Amino acid sequence: METQEKLVALADRMIRMQGYNAFSYKDLSGPMHIKNAAVHYYYPTKANLGVAVIDQTIREINQSKQRWADLPVDQQLEQFAQLYARDHEAELVCLMGSLAPDYRTLPETMQAKVQQMGEEILDWLTDCITKGREQGLFHFKGDPYDRALLVISTLLSALLLARVLGGDTFQRMYRQLLADIMV
Amino acid sequence: METQEKLVALADRMIRMQGYNAFSYKDLSGPMHIKNAAVHYYYPTKANLGVAVIDQTIREINQSKQRWADLPVDQQLEQFAQLYARDHEAELVCLMGSLAPDYRTLPETMQAKVQQMGEEILDWLTDCITKGREQGLFHFKGDPYDRALLVISTLLSALLLARVLGGDTFQRMYRQLLADIMV
DNA sequence: AAAGTTGCTTACTTACTAGTAAGTCAATAT
DNA sequence: ATATTGACTTACTAGTAAGTAAGCAACTTT
Numbered sequence: 414m415e416t417q418e419k420l421v422a423l424a425d426r427m428i429r430m431q432g433y434n435a436f437s438y439k440d441l442s443g444p445m446h447i448k449n450a451a452v453h454y455y456y457p458t459k460a461n462l463g464v465a466v467i468d469q470t471i472r473e474i475n476q477s478k479q480r481w482a483d484l485p486v487d488q489q490l491e492q493f494a495q496l497y498a499r500d501h502e503a504e505l506v507c508l509m510g511s512l513a514p515d516y517r518t519l520p521e522t523m524q525a526k527v528q529q530m531g532e533e534i535l536d537w538l539t540d541c542i543t544k545g546r547e548q549g550l551f552h553f554k555g556d557p558y559d560r561a562l563l564v565i566s567t568l569l570s571a572l573l574l575a576r577v578l579g580g581d582t583f584q585r586m587y588r589q590l591l592a593d594i595m596v
Numbered sequence: 597m598e599t600q601e602k603l604v605a606l607a608d609r610m611i612r613m614q615g616y617n618a619f620s621y622k623d624l625s626g627p628m629h630i631k632n633a634a635v636h637y638y639y640p641t642k643a644n645l646g647v648a649v650i651d652q653t654i655r656e657i658n659q660s661k662q663r664w665a666d667l668p669v670d671q672q673l674e675q676f677a678q679l680y681a682r683d684h685e686a687e688l689v690c691l692m693g694s695l696a697p698d699y700r701t702l703p704e705t706m707q708a709k710v711q712q713m714g715e716e717i718l719d720w721l722t723d724c725i726t727k728g729r730e731q732g733l734f735h736f737k738g739d740p741y742d743r744a745l746l747v748i749s750t751l752l753s754a755l756l757l758a759r760v761l762g763g764d765t766f767q768r769m770y771r772q773l774l775a776d777i778m779v
Numbered sequence: 780a781a782a783g784t785t786g787c788t789t790a791c792t793t794a795c796t797a798g799t800a801a802g803t804c805a806a807t808a809t
Numbered sequence: 810a811t812a813t814t815g816a817c818t819t820a821c822t823a824g825t826a827a828g829t830a831a832g833c834a835a836c837t838t839t
Contacts, residue, residue: 416786435617435701437826451787453828511697513756514689518618531760559772566753566769567746573696574749577714586749589742599816620796634817636798 429505460520467526612688643703650709
C-alpha cells in the first residue's frame with residue numbers, strides 16, 4: 414500500500430476512533446514517519462482528506478453490494494450487519510455514527526458526501542428489505558423504507574452505545590435486530 | 597438565570613449542536629459578553645464544565661421521571677420520546693448521541709458520567725417497558741432490557757440521521773418506533 | 780544531457796486552544 | 810472603618826491547529 418492509500422486508511426481509523434474534530438495531521442504523519450507537510454502534499458486541506466475517506470467508504474460498500482448480489486436477501490442483510498460486528502471488534506464506530514454528530518461543523522463538501530453515503534446505504538437496504546418481505550424471508554409492519562431506517566439506526570447506535578455501556582451491549586442489539594425482522 | 601447556570605446551558609447547547617471537541621471557551625464567553633477567563637473562574641477545566649453539563653442532564657431526566665411517575669407507562673414512554681422530538685425541533689442531538697462517538701477522547705471524569713447517564717436512562721426504560729408488557733400495554737419479543745436498548749437506540753439515531761438525511765426522517769422513525777411496541 | 784515530475788523535508792505563519800497569575804471593583808461581613 | 814469575598818478583567822503562556830513557500834534528491838521523459 415502506498416502513502417496516499419495509507420493516509421486515507423489511517424484517517425478513516427482516526428475519524429471512527431476519535432472523531433473528525435479530534436484528530437490532526439500529526440496523528441497521521443507521526444505513525445507514518447513522515448512530516449506534517451507531506452500529508453498536505455497529498456491532501457491540501459483536511460476537507461479533501463475527509464472527502465477521500467468517505468469516497469473510499471462508499472466504494473467499499475458498493476463492492477460489498479456487488480459481492481453479495483447473488484446471495485439470498487436474508488443472507489445479504491446478515492452480511493451487512495456483520496460489517497458492523499467487525500467494526501465493533503475493532504472498537505470502531507461506523508463512519509455515519511462518527512460524522513453525523515459533527516455534521517454541522519463539517520465543510521460543505523464533506524456534508525454532501527456524508528449525505529450521499531447515507532442515501533446509498535438506505536436505498537440498498539430498502540431494496541433488500543422489500544424483496545425479503547416479498548419472498549417471505551422477512552416480516553415486519555410498516556413501510557420498508559422506515560424499516561431500513563430502523564435497521565441502520567440499530568446497527569449504528571449499537572456501536573455507539575457499546576462504547577459507553579460496554580459488556581455485551583452490541584451482541585444483544587445485534588441479535589434482537591435480526592430476531593425482529595427474520596421470520 | 598445566573599452566569600454559572602447560563603454557562604452550563606450554553607455549553608450543553610454547543611455540545612449537542614457541534615460536539616464536545618468542536619466548541620471552545622470563546623463560544624461561551626462571546627455570546628455571554630464575558631471574558632474567556634471568567635469561564636475558567638467557574639469551570640477551571642473543560643472537563644469540569646463537561647461533567648457539569650452531564651450532571652445537569654441527569655438531574656433533568658430524574659425530574660422528568662418523577663413528574664411522570666403517576667402516569668400510565670405507555671404515556672411515560674411517549675413523554676420520554678417527546679423529549680427527543682423537542683431536541684429534533686431545536687436541531688439538537690441528544691447528549692449521548694453527541695458524546696458517545698467522542699467517548700475515547702473524553703477525560704475519564706466525563707466518561708464515568710456519560711456511562712452513569714446511560715445506565716440510569718436504560719434502567720428506567722427497562723422498568724417502564726417491563727411494566728408495560730405486564731400490564732398488556734406493550735407487546736414485543738425478547739428481553740425488556742434488550743428492547744429498552746433498541747428504544748434508546750432508535751431515538752438517539754433518529755436525531756443523528758435526521759441531521760444528515762433531513763426531511764421527515766425523524767418523524768418516520770418516531771412513528772415506527774411507537775407502532776412497533778404499542779399494542 | 781537537460782528539463783520536468785514525484786515525493787517528500789525544512790522552515791515558517793497565522794490563528795486558536797486551554798489554562799493561569801495577578802489585579803480590580805463592588806458588595807458584604809466584622 | 811476595615812477586611813474579606815465574589816465576580817469578574819487584563820494580560821499573559823505554552824502548546825497545537827491547519828496551512829504554505831521554497832527547496833532538494835531521485836527518478837523519468839525528451
